[in-house]
Amino acid sequence: MTDDQTTMTAPGGASTSRAATGVDAAVFAETTDALISSVSQVIDGKPDAVRAALVCLLAEGHLLIEDVPGVGKTMLARALGASIRATVRRIQFTPDLLPSDVTGVSVYDQSEGRFEFKPGAIFAHVVIADEINRSSPKTQSALLEAMEERQVTVDGTSRGLPDPFLVVATQNPMEMEGTYALPEAQRDRFMMRISMGYPDAANEALMLRQRDTANPLDAIRPVISAERVAALIAWARSVHVSPAVEEYAVALSRATREHSDLRLGASPRATLQLVRAAKVWAALEGREYVIPDDLVTLLEPVFAHRLIAARGGAMARGRGGADLVTSVLDSVVRSVRVPVAAR
Numbered sequence: 643m644t645d646d647q648t649t650m651t652a653p654g655g656a657s658t659s660r661a662a663t664g665v666d667a668a669v670f671a672e673t674t675d676a677l678i679s680s681v682s683q684v685i686d687g688k689p690d691a692v693r694a695a696l697v698c699l700l701a702e703g704h705l706l707i708e709d710v711p712g713v714g715k716t717m718l719a720r721a722l723g724a725s726i727r728a729t730v731r732r733i734q735f736t737p738d739l740l741p742s743d744v745t746g747v748s749v750y751d752q753s754e755g756r757f758e759f760k761p762g763a764i765f766a767h768v769v770i771a772d773e774i775n776r777s778s779p780k781t782q783s784a785l786l787e788a789m790e791e792r793q794v795t796v797d798g799t800s801r802g803l804p805d806p807f808l809v810v811a812t813q814n815p816m817e818m819e820g821t822y823a824l825p826e827a828q829r830d831r832f833m834m835r836i837s838m839g840y841p842d843a844a845n846e847a848l849m850l851r852q853r854d855t856a857n858p859l860d861a862i863r864p865v866i867s868a869e870r871v872a873a874l875i876a877w878a879r880s881v882h883v884s885p886a887v888e889e890y891a892v893a894l895s896r897a898t899r900e901h902s903d904l905r906l907g908a909s910p911r912a913t914l915q916l917v918r919a920a921k922v923w924a925a926l927e928g929r930e931y932v933i934p935d936d937l938v939t940l941l942e943p944v945f946a947h948r949l950i951a952a953r954g955g956a957m958a959r960g961r962g963g964a965d966l967v968t969s970v971l972d973s974v975v976r977s978v979r980v981p982v983a984a985r
Contacts, residue, residue, distance in 0.1 A: 665877040670925055673874060674700075676865045680725040684858045685718050687845035693926065694836045694943060695722050695810065699871065700878045700925075701918040703833025704789050704809040706774075706824075706947060713838040715812035719770040720859055722810065726871060727864035728767035729804060735777040741784035745794045746801075759796065764788050767804045767868050771811035775821045782828050785809065789831040806871050826906065826950070833915045834940075835947035881921040882931040886981035890934055891917050894941065897974040898949060904970060906950035916944045934980050942971055 665673075674696060681692045691707075695718060698705040707715040723730035733744060746762035763769065764785070774782060788794050792803045811832070814821055829835075841849065852858060866874075891913055899907030908916075920936040927936075946967045 665873045667925075667928065667930065670874060670877050671928060673866055673870065674926060677722075677725055680862055680865045681718070681721045683862060684721040685714055686848055686852075687841050688714070688718070688838060691718055691836055691838055694834055695719075697919050697922045697926070697940075698810075698833050699806065699808050700875050700922045701833060701915070702806065702875060703915055703919065704811070704831060706829070706832040706835040707810065707812045707838060708815065708835055708947075709812075709837045709839065711814060713840060715838055716770065716772055717859070718838070719768075719772075719810035719812065721862060723768040723770065724859055724862040725865050726768060726868060727866065728806075728868035728871070729765075730768045730770070731763045731766040732770040732772055733763045734772050735774045735781065737777060739777045739781050741781050742796075744781065744784040745788070746796055748797050757797070759799070759801070761801075762794070764794060765801075765803060767806055767808065767871075769807075769809045771809055773813060774811040775813040775824055777822065779822055779825055779828075782822070782824060786827060786831060804868070806868060806875060826948075829947050830909050830911055832947065833919060834943040836943055878922045878925045879918075881924050881929075883917055883921065884931070884981075887920075887932050887934060887937070888917065890978065890981050891920075891937055893978045894937065894974060895945075897978050898945060898970070901970055901974065903952050903966065904949055905952045906948070908945045908948055912945055912948050916940060919944055938975055941975065942968065945971060 677696060678689075678692055681695070682689070685692055695705055697703075699722070705719075707718065709715055720730075720732070733739070742762065744762050744764050746760055746765070748757040748759050750756075751758045771785065788803060788807075789809055792805070792807050793800045794803065795801075809832075813824070840846075895908040895910070895913040895916070897907075898904060901907065916937060917932070919940050920932045923936045923940060924930070924932045946964070949967050949970070951966050
């Protein structure tokens with residue numbers, strides 16, 4: 643069997659072949675470069691944030707962007723959505739938002755004498771959950787089934803969501819007024835959490851010049867279709883992970899669960915998502931196999947938001963919590979033996 647005929651599992655679970663996707667290493671690189679360039683038109687000087695968003699999209703995960711207001715969280719989500727020829731919907735999470743506003747509701751049609759389902763905003767390829775922690779935990783939980791199972795159940799009937807499906811959520815730091823902590827189950831659904839950070843002086847000055855009279859989002863045109871995204875996802879999932887690298891990922895996760903400074907370590911879902919993200923990362927690096935360094939590079943954005951510090955049960959967030967979690971993950975990496983000849 644030649645490399646081009648290698649079978650793999652497509653996003654929907656069906657077995658297919660590389661040739662059937664119409665994607666090879668060169669096409670993958672060309673298409674992802676175009677996506678990164680498109681989003682970077684709007685997000686100046688933040689290549690790591692742009693790449694993280696792309697990794698979540700192609701690894702079939704979801705992205706949580708946490709930072710102070712005004713640093714481009716929503717702009718990044720909207721730029722990614724605008725770069726894909728697909729349905730994009732934005733949900734502004736507010737204290738009065740209801741779960742049915744997210745998932746949909748059944749409405750009685752008097753003329754037909756039956757209930758008709760009205761889809762909520764979650765029925766889109768890219769869903770922007772803006773300021774997610776300004777809504778109550780009850781409303782936040784409306785996303786749980788959608789993010790994990792890619793379906794919504796209303797009145798006992800399950801309805802599938804579009805493929806591909808990506809939630810990009812933004813939230814303000816917990817210290818800000820009017821925010822609710824995301825439940826552990828909700829945070830565990832996000833593949834990665836990143837922060838934008840303030841732009842440097844040069845990029846902030848460039849932003850002033852470019853956005854003085856025009857909205858940069860108006861210049862973005864789709865560079866890829868939803869169907870093409872699905873093909874890229876299938877290609878990324880075919881990236882090889884050796885048993886040694888799989889065991890390394892498990893060892894990293896288990897080390898967080900056994901760490902004395904943590905009350906809650908990384909879940910098995912976190913292990914799975916770390917490997918899926920590493921596959922995309924390797925593909926973006928031009929490789930068709932994952933190396934241990936890929937896991938280490940992604941360890942903090944994939945694990946940090948899931949960890950809860952032992953002291954006082956404090957969540958792994960805020961300046962002190964973030965420093966503690968970074969220190970814990972550094973010690974985890976040092977304590978776990980790196981596999982040799984992992985390819």
